[in-house]
Every structure is written in C-alpha cells, then in structure tokens.
Amino acid sequence: MRPQDNLYLAINSKWLKQAKIPADGVSTGTFNELSTKVNTELSQDMAAFANGKKPLPNIPNFAKAVDFYKQALDMDQRNRDGAQPIKKDLAELENIKDFADFNTNAAKLFNEMMPLPIGWEVEPDLKNARKNALYFGSAGTILSDATSYQDPNSKKLLDIYQKQSINLLKLAGVPEDEATTYAENAIKFDSKIVQNTKSAEDSAEVTSNYHPMSVKDFEAKFGNFDMAGFLKGAIGKEPDQIIVTDPDFLNNVNGLLNKDNFAEIKGWMIVEFINSVAGDLSQQFIDASAPFAQAETGQKELPSTAKQAFAITNSEYNDLIGEYYGETYFGPAAKKDVTKMVEQILKIYEQRLQKNKWLSKSTRQKAIAKLKAMKVKVGYPGDVSDFYDDIKVVPASQGGSLYANQKAMDIKDTKEMVSELDEPVDRDDWGITGDEVNAFYDSSLNDINIPAAILQAPFYSKKQSEATNLGGIGTVVGHEISHAFDNNGAKFDKYGSLHNWWTKKDHAAFNKRVNAEIKLFDGIKYGGKKVNGKLTVSENIADQGGLSVAIAAAKKDHVSLRELFKNYARIWRIKASPEWTQYLLANDVHSPDALRANVQVQCQPDFYKVFKVKKTDGMWLSPKKRVLIW
Known part of the structure; x- marks a missing residue:
C-alpha cells in the first residue's frame, strides 16, 4: 500500500x-499499548510496595493507597465476605415503602452515594468561570446513548442487562421473584428516561448544556418531588440559581418522579446499585456482572484480579499514583x-x-x-x-471491606464537591x-x-x-x-x-x-x-x-x-x-x-x-472539499 x-x-x-x-x-493500538505499559509498571511497583520489597515513596498518604490495593487484591477475603458488605445499603433501598418515603429520604440517599434518577454536579459556571455553580441533569441510561435504543441490537442488550441484574440480586440474597420484578421495573423506568434525555450529539454542543434558572423557577418544575427539601438536605442550602443541562428532562420531570412510577423508580435504583457495586465484591459477583459490558464492547475475558485491583486503586487514589508516576518515570x-x-x-x-x-x-x-x-x-x-x-483504610480484621472503604471515599468526594458550590x-x-x-x-x-x-x-x-x-x-x-x-x-x-x-x-x-x-x-x-x-x-x-x-x-x-x-x-x-x-x-x-x-x-x-499525490491516487481530495480552519 x-x-x-x-x-x-x-x-x-x-x-x-x-x-x-x-x-x-x-x-489495541498506540494508546492501548502505552496504557498497558504504564499500568504494568505501576502494578509491579504497587505489588512491591505491598509485599515490602520496595520502600514507599515520599508522597503524603501513599501508604493508604497501598493498604487499599492490598484489600482489593485479597480475593480470598472478598469471597468470604460475599454480599455481606452491601447488605445494609441494599436493605435500605428495599425498605423504601412508597413515593412519600422516597421523597423524605432522597437527600439522605444522595449523601450516602445511593443511585438517584436525577444528576448533580458542581462545576465552574460557564458564564463566570471564577465561581463554581450547581448543575442539574438527567439520570443515566442503561445503554450508552439515547440513539443506541434505535439500534436493532438494543433489545438483545437490554435483555442481557435484565438477566444480569436478576442474577446479581439473587447472589445478594433477594428472592428470584422479587429480583425479577425489580429488574423488569428498572427496564420500564429506563425506557421513560430515554424519552426525555439528550443524545451524545446534542450534548456535544456546549451551549446546549447551559440553561441557568432561579431556584424558585427550578423548584416550581417539581410538583411531586420535594426539590426544596432535597436541596436543603443534600446541598445544605438553596442556591440562587441552578444550571440545567437537559431542559427536556426537567420539563418532563413530573412525568417521571411521581407515585404512579414509584415501583419502577425503586426497581431502577436497586438495579443501578447492584450493578455499580458488584466489582467491589467477590469473584462470583464480578463474573455475574460481566455479560452486559462484554456484549456491548466485545470483551472476551475479564482482567486478572491483579489488574482489577490496580484499576480500582488507581480510580480512588489517582492523584497519588499519578504523582508517583510523574516523579518516578518522568521527572x-x-x-x-x-x-x-x-x-x-x-x-x-x-x-x-x-x-x-x-x-x-x-x-x-x-x-x-x-x-x-x-x-x-x-x-x-x-x-x-x-x-x-483524614481518609482511613479500615482493614477486614476491624470490620472493613473494599466496598465500605471505597464508599467512604466516594462520600467524602461528594461532600467536597458540594462544599465548592459558590x-x-x-x-x-x-x-x-x-x-x-x-x-x-x-x-x-x-x-x-x-x-x-x-x-x-x-x-x-x-x-x-x-x-x-x-x-x-x-x-x-x-x-x-x-x-x-x-x-x-x-x-x-x-x-x-x-x-x-x-x-x-x-x-x-x-x-x-x-x-x-x-x-x-x-x-x-x-x-x-x-x-x-x-x-x-x-x-x-x-x-x-x-x-x-x-x-x-x-x-x-x-x-x-x-x-x-x-x-x-x-x-x-x-x-x-x-x-x-x-x-x-x-x-x-x-x-x-x-x-x-x-x-x-x-x-x-x-x-x-x-508524497506527490495525484488526482488518480486514493488520497486525493478535491481542493473544494479540503478544510483548513487553524
């Protein structure tokens, strides 16, 4: 060629x-090959730190990353724990009895990092980049994008996800009939979210994600859900304005968050929860959580325990590990x-x-x-x-678990995010x-x-x-x-x-x-x-x-x-x-x-x-079609 x-x-x-x-x-490719090289180097270093063959770097709190890594690596302990680490949180979701109960406890669920069908972020105000603002958006969908639901393969993927969710809930001790109902309701609620959410193409235009509203006008959109109470409980105050990223979702929020949809909302939260936490549990949970992602991406096998342990650690302690990599391999x-x-x-x-x-x-x-x-x-x-x-990695000997330690960090991360508002x-x-x-x-x-x-x-x-x-x-x-x-x-x-x-x-x-x-x-x-x-x-x-x-x-x-x-x-x-x-x-x-x-x-x-490219060559593009902006 x-x-x-x-x-x-x-x-x-x-x-x-x-x-x-x-x-x-x-x-595989240039980016993948380099990522594999970097992760291999870091994984080997983390293993050496963990077994004492290499002294810890002079980076504050790095020992905590190593302790967390050892906990992620200890699959024997994770297998012994089984579903125990998530039992309390799963029960909390299952015990929500009706929409009024959900309304009352929504802020508490947010503060505990439980899945909610509404999304929040604190980011720089796009029109005043010196100050942080509160952004409101739609809940995520099961498939990757709203347009994915139009694909002929979407039904097959959703069926795989539903079956996977049932299996995970059964592993967690939920009776099969209840697990089936939760999963069916989750799929139903997801179909309603999809009808009121933007596509990736729409979201790619930055101004389409910026719709500031006064908090009074914003709260008025919620006839069923107590948004004023939620903001006070989750954010600690009612900010002057909310920036809406998906107006269609907000305009149709009452059709989603209401007592008639409660069973579907509850099923959706429970299914979102079990799928999101499976990777922190036993090998049995990890295996059971794989089919949907593998069907969606074409992945044939799961990464080894060592690869997974490093990936989980790096996701939580990325600042420390990134600093270590820079100092050690770059300088x-x-x-x-x-x-x-x-x-x-x-x-x-x-x-x-x-x-x-x-x-x-x-x-x-x-x-x-x-x-x-x-x-x-x-x-x-x-x-x-x-x-x-002030992060503490609680060992298994003191009742700690990978899930509990990761959740504690995520809760702190959310608190820090909220504290940055304004x-x-x-x-x-x-x-x-x-x-x-x-x-x-x-x-x-x-x-x-x-x-x-x-x-x-x-x-x-x-x-x-x-x-x-x-x-x-x-x-x-x-x-x-x-x-x-x-x-x-x-x-x-x-x-x-x-x-x-x-x-x-x-x-x-x-x-x-x-x-x-x-x-x-x-x-x-x-x-x-x-x-x-x-x-x-x-x-x-x-x-x-x-x-x-x-x-x-x-x-x-x-x-x-x-x-x-x-x-x-x-x-x-x-x-x-x-x-x-x-x-x-x-x-x-x-x-x-x-x-x-x-x-x-x-x-x-x-x-x-x-390359002396001519009109008859494959790389020739008519000058009228060529684009040069910068």
Missing part, C-alpha cells in the same frame, strides 16, 4: 496484520524540556493567528490574547491534594493525572494538560527525530491548543467564561468553516455504520489545527515532513472489536482513528507536495 493511496494503511498495515486484541480488552528535567517545547508550539500558533487572513484585526487580537493567557500543565502537578489526610474555582487543579495516556484542554480554566504518561515514544522521545516528535506529541499539543478555538472552545474568552468575543462577520466566517468540517466527515462509512460529523466536529477541528501547527513548526526548523506525516499516521493505529467500534461511533466525540489520520492529511497542501 502506498501513502498516496492510503497513508494510514501504508504505515500500519503490517502492524494491523500482526496485532492481537487482548482477551481482556476491546482494542523534573523532562518536565522542563517538554514545557519549553509546548511554549515553542504556542509561539508558532500565535504567529499563525497573526497571519490569519479571514479574521478581522479585532477578533485576531482577542484570539491571541486568549492564547497568551493559556496555562500550560505538563507531566504532573508536583504536589498532591490534602483530600486523603466558591472560587481552583485554577491550579489538573483535569488529568500524570499516569494517563491522554491530554486535555479545559475551556473553563483555559489550560492544557499534557500528562507524563503520553510523553514517551512514539509520541515523544529525546531519541526520536524532531520531525517524529512533531508528528506525535507536537500534533497532540497543537490539538489541545486548538480546542480553545473549536466550535465549543471559541465561545469562551481568555478567562474561561462563556462570552462572545467575535465580530458578527468573523463569527459567520468561522461557522461556515465549522459546517465544512462537519460535512467533511459526516456520512463516511466505517465499521458498518456512518460517522456523525456533528458529534465529532470539535475533535476534528482540533485535529486539523494540531496537524497544521506541527507542520508549521517542522517547516520553520527545516525538518522532514515525510517523517512527521508517517508518525502522525502511526500514533492513530488501532485494532478494535466490532462491538467496540460500533460503541465508539455512537458515543465518541472523536472520529475513528484511521480517519483522523487520513482525512486530516488529505486537507494539508504539504502532504500532496511531499
């Missing part, structure tokens, strides 16, 4: 033929080197904005001001939160930890996070050429910068607040280009389905901007564009199960990785020059 016909396959076909998806995974010297590289890319991005021909001077200056205000976070924070100071936003907070193979832009903080774990080959290495690094981490850094100017990020000012800083003419010109980006990807056939251009547009804009600035950096330093393009195609290699591919197409805001490689380079004039 020639790069002129299919760059992605020309670079990755040999790998694709040889690559095998792990039995306990759903895909301050590399952090300084990469920070300098990011700043150089930011400078080139600024130069490109200065030369931009379709923006007016006014808008261009504000875009540059936003770029200059952008904060760069590379590697790892360098310190850890005091969140863990408080100033912590602008030093990281949206990602050092051991994650990923990168992140936060529009409310106007910062980019490039964690340590992604800063290795093929993305970045001092042993790689500059061109190869630019095709890897250079495009990633440029991608995150470009999120500040994608269809969502462009709505936020340099302070991170939702505020229009565009002239009317410039905004119209930008939207024309956004629509062209949507059209570029929309309807492309992949994995038996079609790409949703509206769902993926923000990431496609970021990919385009990231590749463009990396190319500009390579041309400035006179390094090989051929090597840049080759590594750009290499970082997107992936092999996934058909089920996982279908899942991503329905839910992921990113386009399929093969298209992220091919379609973006098809829009770059330098690709045609470097």
